[in-house]
Amino acid sequence: MPLFANTPAEKMTEPYPRRWWALLVLCLSLLIVVMANTSLVVAAPDLTQDLGLSSSDLQWVIDGYTVPYAALMLVLGAIGDKYSRRGALILGLLIFAAGSVMGGLVDETGLVITARAIMGVGAAVVMPATLSLLVAIFPRAERAKAITAWSATSGLAIAAGPVAAGWLLQDHAWGSTFLMNVPIAVLGVVGALVLVPPSKAKGMGRIDYVGGLLSIASVGSLVYATIEGPHFGWGTGPITAAVVAGLSLAAFIVWELRHPNPMLNVRKFKERPFSGSMLAVLFFFFGTFGSIYYSTQFLQFVLGYDALETGIRLLPLAGAVFVGAAVTGKLAPKLGVKLMVGTGMAIGTAGVFLLTQIESGSTYTDFLAPLLLLGFAIGLSLSPATDTIMGAFPESELGVGGGANDTALELGCALGIAVLGSLLATSYKDKLTELVGGHLPAAAMDTAKDSVGGGIAVAEQVALNPQGGAQQAQALLGAVHESFAHSIAHTSLIGGIIMAAGTLIVIAVLPGRKRVAKHRQEQTDGTARQTETVGAA
Missing domain, CATH: 1.20.1250.20 (MFS general substrate transporter like domains)
Structure with a gap:
């Protein structure tokens, strides 16, 4: 057989x-x-x-x-x-x-x-x-x-x-x-x-390799600048990468508009279902992955969970994803993409805002509701947006459609971790400096301000001092925990505001259900006309 x-x-x-x-x-x-x-x-x-x-x-x-x-x-x-x-x-x-x-x-x-x-x-x-x-x-x-x-x-x-x-x-x-x-x-x-x-x-037809190289230069340079600049300072490398990203993107758009068989038909961004869904994926993963990134650090460094215990405590997020996916599978055909994606993004935004309540005395239960909301929002929003993006591409460009969707997703993740991670690090340094001041040698202070892990490591070294080291270490550890909790709350406020703005933009861009149905019918009619023309030829 x-x-x-x-x-x-x-x-x-x-x-x-x-x-x-x-x-x-x-x-x-x-x-x-x-x-x-x-x-x-x-x-x-x-x-x-x-x-x-x-x-x-x-x-x-x-x-x-x-x-x-x-x-x-x-x-x-x-x-x-x-x-x-x-x-x-x-x-x-x-x-x-x-x-x-x-x-x-x-x-x-x-x-x-x-x-x-x-x-x-x-x-x-x-x-x-x-x-x-x-x-x-x-x-x-x-x-x-x-x-x-x-x-x-x-x-x-x-x-x-x-x-x-x-x-x-x-x-x-x-x-x-x-x-x-x-x-x-x-x-x-x-x-x-x-x-x-x-x-x-x-x-x-032939692959547009020039457009492909320009897309690699623009996205790669943008991701590099996003990672390197916020974390390690806007020196020559990140600034050069940002300039290359801007010039490459401009050249890519001009080239694709003029090319008879472009790598990505940039005119698709005029189609509101496509552009709205791309923005939804980008904004959504900006907020969710950034939040998960620093929430995981709190579970490990502040609450003291090991790798396995941390992973187990993320399982409710996965369960909520499946619940959200089941709900969107039932409701999306009836209510439409705009309502499902907009609702999911609003729920995800609420989850990010809940993290503003984190304090040094917070426990895992304070993270449970945000994780559940973020997971439910992923399940609710991602599949309707992805389905809309893939539906915008003909059979000959399905790989390009998948690449466009996944680039928006990964770019959102990279921006979220880099931008929110940078805000987190800056807020942590400022708060720790305020709490500890000049009570540590300069080298030890630099290490403690570098990251929450560095702060804990310095506290462990201080504890080895036989003359009051334990008491000093406990005070430093408390300051590190308080600083990191403060930085999560502060970063979540900014992340939530960005998510809220993104939600409003996506809702404004995405058309209603009737317009989407009309657009799909026009696409189907256009494809049928092309098929008839080819058959007649």
Whole structure:
């Protein structure tokens, strides 16, 4: 009996019979790509101690993954469209696995960052391939449900990464958090060969590589400047990157408007459903990932939970994602994208604002409601927005559509962690300086102000002093905890205001349900006319 996966999706007259099994493979592939970011957060203390990382080193161990991941998705999505979406998925998983093996075996900072960059390249191939294959395999009537499952997997990965990494770190070194990706990637490759049908765009012209290079330069430079500038100062490097990003973006827009077969048809941003959904993904992940980033630090450094305990306490967020996904699956067809996305963003904004109540005496229960609201908001908003974005692209550009969606998502995450993380660090330094003043030697004070982990480390050293060290250490530790709690509350206020503004912008841009239906009908009629013209020719 021949495997269904040997028949190209484009040649099937009936829906692909193994499509739900294929979706499982796509979600599994997505899972490890997202877990690669969240799992490293809980492994950061072990990495820092073992490799002697500075704050700059640690930032680039984390973000060495983000820059190629965000910059390459659009181009690699187009290449997958032209040559093979399934082939792109398999190749991306293999690259990802290779980077994971390297990261798990090396013990030098530069090599760990290189391994993370290789993983980021693999992720940039995998992410758009999962979405383009999903849309190619599923008929329109089932596509929203499939995208809901895809979106819910992202929420699951947020909690699954720390849980899996925390469990491994109980008995193994930090390298195990890299190596755990390898068997999952191998399983994904086998699953893709057996269950996912081959797929590529029909009648796709030459790839616009100039536009692709300009997109890489603009997004990559923007992400680099966003990471480096707020954290380490706006020196020559970040300023140069910001200028390159602006010039490259302008050149990209001009080139794409004039090119007969552009990498990304920028005129799509005139379509309110598309542009509104892209903004929703960007703003939403700006606020949610930034909030999760510093909430996780509070659980570890202030409340003293280890990696596994922290991961377990993020599980309610994953559960709330599934509840939100179930709700949006039922209500989105009836109420429309605008109401579902707007409501989800408003709920997420409320979750961020709740974090303004965090104090030095706060416990896990004070984080539970914000985590539940953020998880429910992810489940409620992400799948309708993603479905709208993918619906704006024809069959020949599904990889580009997936790349556009995922670039907005990853850019939002990078901006959220960088901008809100920078505000967090500045607020923490100012408050700690106010509380501690000149009671510490300059070198120790600099270390304590660098991060909450640095402050705790200094307090541990002070405690070793036999002459009143314990009392001084307790006072310093209290000041560190109070400063970090203050910085979370202050940063959450600013993050919530940005989220609220983004919510209002998205609600203003997204059209109502009737306009969306009319727009989709116009797209369908246009596609039918194009098909008739080709047939007549």
